[in-house]
Amino acid sequence: MATEGLHENETLASLKSEAESLKGKLEEERAKLRDVELHQVAERVEALGQFVMKTRRTLKGHGNKVLCMDWCKDKRRIVSSSQDGKVIVWDSFTTNKEHAVTMPCTWVMACAYAPSGCAIACGGLDNKCSVYPLTFDKNENMAAKKKSVAMHTNYLSACSFTNSDMQILTASGDGTCALWDVESGQLLQSFHGHGADVLCLDLAPSETGNTFVSGGCDKKAMVWDMRSGQCVQAFETHESDINSVRYYPSGDAFASGSDDATCRLYDLRADREVAIYSKESIIFGASSVDFSLSGRLLFAGYNDYTINVWDVLKGSRVSILFGHENRVSTLRVSPDGTAFCSGSWDHTLRVWA
Amino acid sequence: MAQGSGDQRAVGVADPEESSPNMIIYGKIEDIITKMQDDKTGGVPIRTVKSFLSKIPSVVTGTDIVQWLMKNLSIEDPVEAIHLGSLIAAQGYIFPISDHVLTMKDDGTFYRFQAPYFWPSNCWEPENTDYAIYLCKRTMQNKARLELADYEAENLARLQRAFARKWEFIFMQAEAQVKIDRKKDKTERKILDSQERAFWDVHRPVPGCVNTTEMDIRKCRRLKNPQKVKKSVYGVTEESQAQSPVHVLSQPIRKTTKEDIRKQITFLNAQIDRHCLKMSKVAESLIAYTEQYMEYDPLITPAEPSNPWISDDVALWDIEMSKEPSQQRVKRWGFSFDEILKDQVGRDQFLRFLESEFSSENLRFWLAVQDLKKQPLQDVAKRVEEIWQEFLAPGAPSAINLDSHSYEITSQNVKDGGRYTFEDAQEHIYKLMKSDSYARFLRSNAYQDLLLAKKKVWLL
Numbered sequence: 001m002a003t004e005g006l007h008e009n010e011t012l013a014s015l016k017s018e019a020e021s022l023k024g025k026l027e028e029e030r031a032k033l034r035d036v037e038l039h040q041v042a043e044r045v046e047a048l049g050q051f052v053m054k055t056r057r058t059l060k061g062h063g064n065k066v067l068c069m070d071w072c073k074d075k076r077r078i079v080s081s082s083q084d085g086k087v088i089v090w091d092s093f094t095t096n097k098e099h100a101v102t103m104p105c106t107w108v109m110a111c112a113y114a115p116s117g118c119a120i121a122c123g124g125l126d127n128k129c130s131v132y133p134l135t136f137d138k139n140e141n142m143a144a145k146k147k148s149v150a151m152h153t154n155y156l157s158a159c160s161f162t163n164s165d166m167q168i169l170t171a172s173g174d175g176t177c178a179l180w181d182v183e184s185g186q187l188l189q190s191f192h193g194h195g196a197d198v199l200c201l202d203l204a205p206s207e208t209g210n211t212f213v214s215g216g217c218d219k220k221a222m223v224w225d226m227r228s229g230q231c232v233q234a235f236e237t238h239e240s241d242i243n244s245v246r247y248y249p250s251g252d253a254f255a256s257g258s259d260d261a262t263c264r265l266y267d268l269r270a271d272r273e274v275a276i277y278s279k280e281s282i283i284f285g286a287s288s289v290d291f292s293l294s295g296r297l298l299f300a301g302y303n304d305y306t307i308n309v310w311d312v313l314k315g316s317r318v319s320i321l322f323g324h325e326n327r328v329s330t331l332r333v334s335p336d337g338t339a340f341c342s343g344s345w346d347h348t349l350r351v352w353a
Numbered sequence: 354m355a356q357g358s359g360d361q362r363a364v365g366v367a368d369p370e371e372s373s374p375n376m377i378i379y380g381k382i383e384d385i386i387t388k389m390q391d392d393k394t395g396g397v398p399i400r401t402v403k404s405f406l407s408k409i410p411s412v413v414t415g416t417d418i419v420q421w422l423m424k425n426l427s428i429e430d431p432v433e434a435i436h437l438g439s440l441i442a443a444q445g446y447i448f449p450i451s452d453h454v455l456t457m458k459d460d461g462t463f464y465r466f467q468a469p470y471f472w473p474s475n476c477w478e479p480e481n482t483d484y485a486i487y488l489c490k491r492t493m494q495n496k497a498r499l500e501l502a503d504y505e506a507e508n509l510a511r512l513q514r515a516f517a518r519k520w521e522f523i524f525m526q527a528e529a530q531v532k533i534d535r536k537k538d539k540t541e542r543k544i545l546d547s548q549e550r551a552f553w554d555v556h557r558p559v560p561g562c563v564n565t566t567e568m569d570i571r572k573c574r575r576l577k578n579p580q581k582v583k584k585s586v587y588g589v590t591e592e593s594q595a596q597s598p599v600h601v602l603s604q605p606i607r608k609t610t611k612e613d614i615r616k617q618i619t620f621l622n623a624q625i626d627r628h629c630l631k632m633s634k635v636a637e638s639l640i641a642y643t644e645q646y647m648e649y650d651p652l653i654t655p656a657e658p659s660n661p662w663i664s665d666d667v668a669l670w671d672i673e674m675s676k677e678p679s680q681q682r683v684k685r686w687g688f689s690f691d692e693i694l695k696d697q698v699g700r701d702q703f704l705r706f707l708e709s710e711f712s713s714e715n716l717r718f719w720l721a722v723q724d725l726k727k728q729p730l731q732d733v734a735k736r737v738e739e740i741w742q743e744f745l746a747p748g749a750p751s752a753i754n755l756d757s758h759s760y761e762i763t764s765q766n767v768k769d770g771g772r773y774t775f776e777d778a779q780e781h782i783y784k785l786m787k788s789d790s791y792a793r794f795l796r797s798n799a800y801q802d803l804l805l806a807k808k809k810v811w812l813l
Contacts, residue, residue, distance in 0.1 A: 010611065012609075012610075012611055012614065015611055015614040015615065015618065016614055018614075018618055019614055019617050019618050019621060022618060022621040022622065022625065023621060025625060026621055026624055026625050029625060029629075030629065033629055033630070033631045033632055034632050035631050035632055035633050036632050036633045036636060037632065037636075038632070038635075038636045038639065040636075041633065041636035041637065041640065042636070042640060045640060045644070048653065053652070056662040056663060057662070075670060076670075093661065093662075093667075107570050109571065125570070155570075155571065157571060162727075163723075163726075163727060164726070164727030164728075165727075166727055166728060166729045167727075173571060181729060181730040182729065183729035183730060183731060184729065184730050184731060186730055188730070197571060199571065206691065207691045207694045207695060207723075208691075208779070208780070208783060217571075217572075227773055227776070231620065233624070234620070239377075240374055240377055241374055241572070248639070249642070249646070250638075250639075250642045252635075252638065252639070252642075253639065259374035259377060259572075260377065261381075267630075267635045267639070269629060269630040269634075269635055269638075270629055270630050270631070270632055270635045271624065271627060271629045272629075274632065274635060274636075274639075279427075280426045280427050281422075281426040281427065281428045281433060281434075281437060283378060283381040283382065283385075283437075284378060284440070285374055285377075285378070292650050292652045292653065293646060293649060293650040293651065293652070294642075294643050294645075294646035294647045294649065294650035294653060295639070295642060295643045295646065296643045296646075296647055296650060296653060297650075297652060297653065303378075304436070304437070304440050305436075305440075306436070312639075312643070313639065313640055313643060320430075320433060322432070322436065325563065326563050336651070336670075336673070337649075337650055337651050337652060338651040338652070338656060338660050338661060338662055338669070339651075339652075339660070339662045340652075345563075345567070346563075351662060353651075353652065353660055353662035353663050
């Protein structure tokens with residue numbers, strides 16, 4: 001390579017020590033900005049009242065562990081996928097199943113609803129992300145119009161449409177994320193940087209933004225520029241796999257849920273972790289997180305079958321929700337914030353409000 | 354791009370045994386269990402209880418466990434402590450002495466601690482041969498308390514069919530185990546028998562109970578002994594030991610290269626140069642945002658007329674679909690420029706306003722570029738050309754006003770015709786609208802009347 005000649009005198013060791021000293025300097029710089037803690041400033045905020053949140057709908061129909069779910073923009077339909085390869089589209093308001101398709105693989109770990117509401121995407125152990133148009137024609141077999149879009153070299157862990165039916169963002173066990181053109185299946189951009197499986201991603205909510213955040217088994221959360229494929233910010237404070245990442249509604253921060261049994265809030269402007277949500281009695285990993293509409297509440301599903309509701313500003317737990325009989329594997333707040341849905345290894349989904 | 358910490362080991366291979374998610378849980382539970390049994394530091398009272406004809410050694414009540422958990426893990430609600438206790442039992446660290454179902458009750462039910470030999474952290478994946486030996490051995494013992502439960506009897510029958518050819522071997526192993534067991538002290542046997550049964554309750558749970566040994570397939574790669582042969586509970590070695598079918602390919606080991614570190618250095622330098630906000634500013638901003646939106650958050654401020662999920666009435670959604678926005682919704686358009694752009698009705702009202710001022714080309718350009726980014730790859734070039742012709746080319750019908758620098762960049766980009774051709778121009782126009790037209794719209798009669806509910810929306 002051309003660069004080798006220029007830097008012959010640099011050894012791996014000298015480069016590493018340079019990197020270490022830069023890390024030290026970065027920490028020093030960031031520490032200067034830590035004049036106060038979020039929960040301290042939030043002491044003046046009025047405490048939330050008593051929370052009574054219940055299961056309002058239970059969706060039964062999957063024959064095995066529910067692994068993923070996503071809401072349709074119409075605020076009531078959802079798509080869910082499970083270990084036995086089934087992907088189901090429900091009108092969760094009526095609990096009716098509207099579509100079902102069986103994937104050729106087991107462990108369908110990712111599914112997403114298209115913004116138009118006319119298609120869904122899913123994938124898992126097949127290492128692919130496929131798009132299925134939703135048809136109401138009883139004679140048409142949903143699987144017939146299946147389109148294979150993404151190809152990874154390991155399992156698909158997450159997928160999301162961008163603000164259009166025409167592009168999909170994927171995350172994979174192969175350590176990369178990728179952006180695809182749905183029509184042609186062409187790879188538009190790939191994102192390299194994670195040192196292990198990428199488990200989750202979330203697109204920034206901005207109208208003009210082109211960024212997304214991903215989390216992985218390397219304990220890192222990384223923010224990416226979709227145009228250039230470059231990582232623009234990275235956060236490494238978790239002590240184990242990051243299973244879920246979700247942006248705070250303003251897009252200035254994001255939350256993460258990890259196998260270290262904590263959820264954390266990272267602010268992009270401060271470029272650091274600004275809150276930890278944990279308790280001595282919570283020892284099982286958090287599998288999925290999402291914010292309420294205002295960002296005041298953080299709902300987190302855990303591997304101990306419960307959902308903990310956190311006061312994002314004050315850092316305290318507001319409520320614990322029991323109901324699922326096995327791990328909570330997926331959780332999303334509905335598009336208008338009127339409810340949230342959780343999916344579990346107990347084969348069911350629950351809508352809470 | 355940031356890599357992991359600058360240690361010498363290859364990327365992606367930290368100490369796999371320590372960092373696997375399951376081992377983290379086991380470690381935490383083992384800490385709790387160890388403290389619970391430590392009578393020097395306020396552990397639970399483990400006693401021998403006198404029952405009708407005999408003694409029950411080494412037990413503790415559910416209530417004592419629940420109390421201990423509440424006190425030592427700062428749990429306020431007993432329901433939570435019971436739930437945690439049940440999970441610790443389901444994982445296999447503690448068990449009710451008279452039930453196969455591993456759960457915790459806040460009463461006088463007796464529990465015993467599992468022997469470290471049987472702890473899940475030893476990564477047991479017992480084969481069916483071991484289970485067969487166990488069930489077979491149970492049938493050789495004449496005690497009533499060791500009688501097989503229905504589901505165990507069914508399991509045994511199935512295994513007898515499956516292992517028909519080597520049943521003699523299994524029978525012999527079972528006999529050998531019975532001999533070993535008989536040599537032990539009576540009390541010790543009671544305890545060991547119960548612990549062994551509890552082990553099998555974890556690995557071959559009662560039908561309908563959660564099998565806590567099930568793994569998340571994404572985390573399987575980091576299991577201990579991924580390639581080695583599974584060990585037997587009863588020390589049985591066979592010619593044809595199966596490899597664990599669960600383990601997927603091991604992590605590819607990629608050494609950190611000089612290029613990786615150079616990239617990391619570039620990344621770190623960029624981060625150091627980044628202008629960051631102080632925590633106090635960030636905290637104020639997060640609080641301000643949340644406080645502004647709390648009245649719109651249906652899970653905090655009850656929605657009007659009602660939350661459809663709670664009332665089973667979709668009135669709220671019907672209202673939102675209508676073209677008549679509520680005052681609350683109109684107020685929200687004033688929170689930020691993005692808010693009005695996000696809301697279809699708000700966007701339309703803003704467009705109407707701009708049309709009345711003969712300056713709608715900016716918004717139309719912005720919308721066109723948003724639309725461009727949503728196009729399939731094959732349509733992008735065409736759309737780029739259309740947008741250029743409509744808004745930017747000399748003599749364009751809806752000419753937008755760009756500074757010469759932006760115009761220069763954009764006309765260069767158009768030659769390549771990609772999806773991000775107009776990014777620079779769009780950002781420019783966005784800022785212009787935000788500081789100029791949007792601000793005037795909010796002050797306008799059109800908006801104010803809507804806000805004060807004096808007038809209905811302009812129909813397009």
